[in-house]
Amino acid sequence: xxxxxxxxxxxxxxxxxxxxxxxxxxxxxxxxxxxxxxxxxxxxxxxxxxxxxxxxxxxxxxxxxxxxxxxxxxxxxxxxxxxxxxxxxxxxxxxxxxxxxxxxxxxxxxxx
Amino acid sequence: xxxxxxxxxxxxxxxxxxxxxxxxxxxxxxxxxxxxxxxxxxxxxxxxxxxxxxxxxxxxxxxxxxxxxxxxxxxxxxxxxxxxxxxxxxxxxxxxxxxxxxxxxxxxxxxxxxxxxx
Numbered sequence: 001x002x003x004x005x006x007x008x009x010x011x012x013x014x015x016x017x018x019x020x021x022x023x024x025x026x027x028x029x030x031x032x033x034x035x036x037x038x039x040x041x042x043x044x045x046x047x048x049x050x051x052x053x054x055x056x057x058x059x060x061x062x063x064x065x066x067x068x069x070x071x072x073x074x075x076x077x078x079x080x081x082x083x084x085x086x087x088x089x090x091x092x093x094x095x096x097x098x099x100x101x102x103x104x105x106x107x108x109x110x111x112x
Numbered sequence: 113x114x115x116x117x118x119x120x121x122x123x124x125x126x127x128x129x130x131x132x133x134x135x136x137x138x139x140x141x142x143x144x145x146x147x148x149x150x151x152x153x154x155x156x157x158x159x160x161x162x163x164x165x166x167x168x169x170x171x172x173x174x175x176x177x178x179x180x181x182x183x184x185x186x187x188x189x190x191x192x193x194x195x196x197x198x199x200x201x202x203x204x205x206x207x208x209x210x211x212x213x214x215x216x217x218x219x220x221x222x223x224x225x226x227x228x229x230x
Contacts, residue, residue: 031218099160100145100155100219101153102156
């Protein structure tokens with residue numbers, strides 16, 4: 001089946017450091033979405049990417065849609081304590097409409 | 113983005129019973145989905161809720177266990193039937209398809225229903 005490989009599985013970083021996480025797949029995606037989920041809440045959309053090579057920023061967040069359409073990364077600059085949470089990548093597979101495939105998630109913990 | 117209200121937010125249920133979860137959106141959307149998130153895990157798609165017709169289920173999920181309704185473009189329900197402790201999870205409603213391309217491919221989530229089966 002379709003699979004997204006998300007890494008790292010977890011990170012424990014100092015406040016102020018930059019963070020990077022990525023997702024890769026053997027399948028081609030039409031859209032890449034990055035979400036953050038806080039405890040007890042549903043995932044919140046952070047950034048959406050629509051075409052290969054696209055680089056998009058949202059405040060301290062930057063994400064890119066890989067040229068091959070099989071990967072994406074998310075960077076967080078100058079991390080702060082409220083960045084803690086679980087980050088998920090999700091992709092919409094070519095030919096599967098709006099259905100999403102999710103990565104396993106990256107747990108981010110920030111030391112203040 | 114659409115505002116999604118999901119009820120109940122949490123419940124504790126006896127095994128063998130059923131629970132119906134409601135999802136209400138503040139605007140018409142093309143697509144509505146139901147996901148399951150088991151403890152400490154990622155999200156798994158259960159089914160696509162189709163307006164006016166039977167839902168489309170993913171592999172491993174069946175209508176008898178997870179009946180779904182979608183009477184209109186703003187509302188859907190998911191029932192978890194004949195529950196067992198293995199059904200303890202977060203169940204999430206998701207919508208997409210409002211607005212113009214390409215943004216109408218973005219998916220938004222409700223806050224989830226945390227179900228515990230005892």
